[in-house]
Amino acid sequence: MIRVQNLSKKFGDLTAVDNISFEVNKGEIFAFLGPNGAGKTTTIKMLTTLLHPTSGAVELDGLDPTVARDEVRKRFGVVFQDPSLDQDLTAWENMEIHGVLYGVGRKERHERAGILLKLFELWDRRDALVKTFSGGMRRRLEIARGLLHTPRVLFLDEPTLGLDPQSRNQMWTHVKSLNESDQVTVFLTTHYMDEADRVAQRIAIIDHGRIVAIGSSRELKEQTQTESLEDAFLKLTGTTIRDESASSTDALRQVARMWRR
Amino acid sequence: MTVIYILWLREVKKYLRSRTQIIASMGSPIMYLGILGFGLGPVFQRAGQGSYLQFMAPGVIGMTVLFTSIFSGIALLWDRQFGFLKETLVAPVSRLSIMLGRTLGGATVAIIQGLLIFIVCLIAGFRPTSAMAIPIAILFMMLIAIVFAALGTVIGSSLKDMQGMQLVMNFLVMPIFFLSGALYPLTNLPKVLALLTRLDPLTYGVDGVRSVLIGVTHFGPVVDLAVLIGVAGLLLTIGAWRFSKIEI
Numbered sequence: 001m002i003r004v005q006n007l008s009k010k011f012g013d014l015t016a017v018d019n020i021s022f023e024v025n026k027g028e029i030f031a032f033l034g035p036n037g038a039g040k041t042t043t044i045k046m047l048t049t050l051l052h053p054t055s056g057a058v059e060l061d062g063l064d065p066t067v068a069r070d071e072v073r074k075r076f077g078v079v080f081q082d083p084s085l086d087q088d089l090t091a092w093e094n095m096e097i098h099g100v101l102y103g104v105g106r107k108e109r110h111e112r113a114g115i116l117l118k119l120f121e122l123w124d125r126r127d128a129l130v131k132t133f134s135g136g137m138r139r140r141l142e143i144a145r146g147l148l149h150t151p152r153v154l155f156l157d158e159p160t161l162g163l164d165p166q167s168r169n170q171m172w173t174h175v176k177s178l179n180e181s182d183q184v185t186v187f188l189t190t191h192y193m194d195e196a197d198r199v200a201q202r203i204a205i206i207d208h209g210r211i212v213a214i215g216s217s218r219e220l221k222e223q224t225q226t227e228s229l230e231d232a233f234l235k236l237t238g239t240t241i242r243d244e245s246a247s248s249t250d251a252l253r254q255v256a257r258m259w260r261r
Numbered sequence: 262m263t264v265i266y267i268l269w270l271r272e273v274k275k276y277l278r279s280r281t282q283i284i285a286s287m288g289s290p291i292m293y294l295g296i297l298g299f300g301l302g303p304v305f306q307r308a309g310q311g312s313y314l315q316f317m318a319p320g321v322i323g324m325t326v327l328f329t330s331i332f333s334g335i336a337l338l339w340d341r342q343f344g345f346l347k348e349t350l351v352a353p354v355s356r357l358s359i360m361l362g363r364t365l366g367g368a369t370v371a372i373i374q375g376l377l378i379f380i381v382c383l384i385a386g387f388r389p390t391s392a393m394a395i396p397i398a399i400l401f402m403m404l405i406a407i408v409f410a411a412l413g414t415v416i417g418s419s420l421k422d423m424q425g426m427q428l429v430m431n432f433l434v435m436p437i438f439f440l441s442g443a444l445y446p447l448t449n450l451p452k453v454l455a456l457l458t459r460l461d462p463l464t465y466g467v468d469g470v471r472s473v474l475i476g477v478t479h480f481g482p483v484v485d486l487a488v489l490i491g492v493a494g495l496l497l498t499i500g501a502w503r504f505s506k507i508e509i
Contacts, residue, residue, distance in 0.1 A: 045509075048351055049351065050350065050351060050508070050509060051508065069353075070353035070354075071353075073351060073352065073353040074353050078351055080347055082343050082347070083343060083344075084343075084344065084345060084346075084347040084348040085345065085348075086271065086275075086344070086345040086348075088275045088278060088279065089271065089274070089275065093271075093274075097267055097268075097271060098348065098352075100263055100264065100267045101264060101267070101348075101349060101352035101353075101354055102352060102353060103353070145348075253343075
């Protein structure tokens with residue numbers, strides 16, 4: 001479903017993604033696991049047409065995102081690290097606008113929105129403003145919205161960041177059941193080991209923009225001769241703490257956090 | 262077309278829902294009108310210029326449209342990282358239609374806001390020379406709104422962080438207002454000031470509104486109209502270009 005070959009992205013002198021290659025099969029749940037600043041988000045941005053690769057090739061459902069941009073966009077749904085809901089609109093209106101943007105006809109749009117909101121347990125709150133929602137509800141709504149146009153791939157960029165264990169658990173249960181029933185391919189990034197371990201069929205460990213290992217959780221453990229995925233991860237990526245230099249986005253994010261309180 | 266429409270509708274809906282924002286944004290125009298309008302009135306009268314309230318009401322309407330529209334554009338800065346904008350940027354629609362929907366929505370909100378202040382002016386005692394002039398005044402307000410919503414889009418697409426906001430506010434938005442002749446007549450100004458006022462697009466907007474509402478004009482409504490349409494076209498083009506370059 002996704003094929004990436006020798007993909008690189010440079011920002012000036014900095015190489016954010018360094019010559020990575022991998023494939024994600026149809027119907028698979030695939031996790032990108034890596035420390036902060038490893039290049040996870042940059043990779044997702046290239047896969048979702050938001051960034052142009054410096055070099056290398058990407059293929060999504062057989063299409064090149066740099067050429068058939070809009071066709072590719074119709075085929076995936078995405079939940080970003082930062083919220084992208086309109087808080088001053090209701091859950092239903094958020095779904096509605098998404099449907100119009102993706103050219104989903106009115107009848108189908110309403111039908112899908114109904115099914116998805118019920119599935120993600122938001123139906124009763126469909127006419128409430130999003131700003132009255134909890135963090136977990138917002139995430140669920142974002143995922144429901146991302147699935148409205150029946151995409152073949154769902155990208156989730158650190159979707160559980162800042163959620164409590166209950167919400168995380170519930171969210172993954174929904175995503176897994178959808179993956180099974182609709183055969184939606186799921187590509188997720190996270191730095192929670194237990195999540196990757198539990199949810200993903202295959203995991204790629206990425207560090208300093210390179211994929212250092214790829215395989216199922218068991219394969220990774222065998223390869224590193226460790227007991228848990230966490231040990232395997234630390235063995236592969238080392239124990240040094242990554243000091244990312246703060247960007248302007250981080251500064252904005254800090255203000256956003258302050259305002260949400 | 263549907264895309265432009267739904268994004269436009271979103272802006273308008275949000276505005277109509279936020280009562281606090283509506284009331285809050287009426288604060289400063291009412292203050293200018295009430296305090297400056299009545300405070301400077303006697304001096305203005307003694308200088309032989311007639312009623313100050315009559316003179317400044319179009320200026321305050323222009324100011325309202327300026328502030329509302331330019332901030333709707335600058336809000337882009339926030340919206341692209343933490344808001345809904347990102348959702349639209351990955352949708353299979355053209356950036357141009359997103360930019361147009363947003364900008365026109367912001368402009369519409371600014372016009373509604375301007376009309377509210379127009380009503381406040383009427384209550385305060387402002388009297389346009391004829392009711393027939395009002396539709397043309399609204400046309401001028403629309404142009405002011407589009408010009409500055411587009412300028413806001415240019416700024417919002419170009420800024421990288423919140424610090425820039427303060428800079429824009431103090432060195433761009435406030436000067437645009439003070440140089441526009443909203444508060445004083447443009448005749449007999451010192452040379453530098455006269456030049457600066459002529460470079461300010463809002464000058465032509467305020468002059469246009471003033472010419473149709475009270476028949477006092479410096480450049481004449483035709484020049485005002487031509488300049489505003491030209492600047493609107495230019496800024497929309499730059500805005501569309503800057504918007505297409507946004508990376509998130």
